[in-house]
Amino acid sequence: MADSLNPKNINELSEEQIINLFAESRHRDHGIGIGDDCSVTDGPNGVKQLVSTDLVIEQVHFRREDISPRALGSKALAVNLSDIAAMGGIPKGFYLSLALPKDLSAHWLTRFRDGLLVLAQRHNISLLGGDTTRSQNDIVISITITGTVKPKHLKLRSMAEPGDVLCVTGSLGDSAAGFKVLSHPDRYSYLSDANRKQLVEHHQEPKPEVAKGKWLAQMEAVHAMIDLSDGLIRDSRHIASQSRCGVDITLDRLPLSAPFKAFHRAQIEQAQDFAAAGGEDYKLLLAIAADDLEEIQKKFKQKFNTPLHQIGTMKKGEPQLRTLRDGAPIKLEEQQFKHFKGS
Numbered sequence: 001m002a003d004s005l006n007p008k009n010i011n012e013l014s015e016e017q018i019i020n021l022f023a024e025s026r027h028r029d030h031g032i033g034i035g036d037d038c039s040v041t042d043g044p045n046g047v048k049q050l051v052s053t054d055l056v057i058e059q060v061h062f063r064r065e066d067i068s069p070r071a072l073g074s075k076a077l078a079v080n081l082s083d084i085a086a087m088g089g090i091p092k093g094f095y096l097s098l099a100l101p102k103d104l105s106a107h108w109l110t111r112f113r114d115g116l117l118v119l120a121q122r123h124n125i126s127l128l129g130g131d132t133t134r135s136q137n138d139i140v141i142s143i144t145i146t147g148t149v150k151p152k153h154l155k156l157r158s159m160a161e162p163g164d165v166l167c168v169t170g171s172l173g174d175s176a177a178g179f180k181v182l183s184h185p186d187r188y189s190y191l192s193d194a195n196r197k198q199l200v201e202h203h204q205e206p207k208p209e210v211a212k213g214k215w216l217a218q219m220e221a222v223h224a225m226i227d228l229s230d231g232l233i234r235d236s237r238h239i240a241s242q243s244r245c246g247v248d249i250t251l252d253r254l255p256l257s258a259p260f261k262a263f264h265r266a267q268i269e270q271a272q273d274f275a276a277a278g279g280e281d282y283k284l285l286l287a288i289a290a291d292d293l294e295e296i297q298k299k300f301k302q303k304f305n306t307p308l309h310q311i312g313t314m315k316k317g318e319p320q321l322r323t324l325r326d327g328a329p330i331k332l333e334e335q336q337f338k339h340f341k342g343s
């Protein structure tokens with residue numbers, strides 16, 4: 001196979017370029033494959049079958065000394081449940097693959113299992129299988145989750161339209177701030193214990209928004225959804241490029257929690273920029289028909305007792321992203337998390 005790329009090392013490629021090396025050979029006739037939060041294929045009785053897989057790797061996604069095994073078990077499943085939520089789906093079951101170093105304690109593993117299975121039970125899903133091997137040093141966790149969705153409720157990254165309003169289901173940046181607190185505890189000694197705890201909890205035990213995703217999927221005016229794993233900027237770009245629209249993000253409108261503002265010592269512009277870069281928020285980002293926004297916001301508030309925040313708009317034209325503050329475009333400093341080269 002001839003590849004147009006000839007860098008020496010993969011750190012010269014972006015994550016998207018690496019995925020495209022595989023995606024270019026895809027067979028589209030089986031349904032919607034590479035490119036969304038889940039693959040979508042025909043299931044029994046006219047429903048669509050959803051499948052998603054995610055890796056959680058020591059030193060890349062967590063440091064063993066920072067997180068309890070219980071919280072890690074919960075987070076490893078939560079990030080997968082979030083992909084089902086983003087498709088408006090109902091989770092059904094999951095597979096667990098583990099590579100474990102020989103010196104790991106049995107106590108660690110049973111606590112990890114407890115955290116995982118408590119969340120599984122809460123979402124009424126069962127462990128269906130997996131694989132277990134030894135690793136040299138680091139813990140490697142891979143979960144594959146399945147779910148279903150009615151075809152008319154399916155929300156793809158590619159379904160946003162120019163004029164749609166971009167919304168998020170909750171505050172942004174708490175997880176990224178929690179990670180900073182864990183990485184440099186002495187830098188943030190000014191935080192109260194309660195604020196510190198809330199930020200760290202958001203990072204370590206994200207709550208996948210399955211109920212919200214399922215409810216929003218039933219609204220015809222909700223056109224597109226994605227879950228926020230890479231951060232608002234990168235994930236909005238995914239919607240924009242796949243829907244072939246531009247996108248404007250209004251930084252002044254980003255929902256920020258009180259602990260997050262305390263983390264930034266009320267320096268609001270800095271807080272907005274950091275929240276836009278974010279990462280591991282696991283809130284839902286959606287594009288809604290502008291005419292129906294008010295009605296959906298009202299019903300959402302009634303149902304979940306929390307607001308649906310309007311943070312931007314989809315625009316006609318090139319799939320470019322602009323960030324605006326006080327009505328004027330501003331360039332953000334690059335601070336998004338990336339596994340490989342920037343894109």
Ligand SMILES: Nc1ncnc2c1ncn2[C@@H]1O[C@H](COP(=O)(O)OP(=O)(O)O)[C@@H](O)[C@H]1O
Nearest residue numbers: 019022023033034035036037038054083229230
């Ligand atoms: N190695 C790979 N081979 C094939 N598809 C991949 C690979 N890595 C990622 N993908 C697909 O590329 C898309 C983007 O991946 P990613 O950004 O990790 O999605 P998500 O944030 O939903 O986990 C997804 O549809 C995913 O299934």
Ligand SMILES: Cc1ncc(C[n+]2csc(CCOP(=O)(O)OP(=O)(O)O)c2C)c(N)n1
Nearest residue numbers: 054059060061062063179229230279280337
């Ligand atoms: C030790 C450590 N370093 C960095 C991070 C931050 N981090 C790791 S992965 C990630 C982004 C989301 O993860 P990814 O594997 O890309 O999820 P996906 O988009 O595939 O769902 C972030 C912000 C972290 N949580 N822990």
Ligand SMILES: [Mg+2]
Nearest residue numbers: 053054055229
């Ligand atoms: Mg992924």
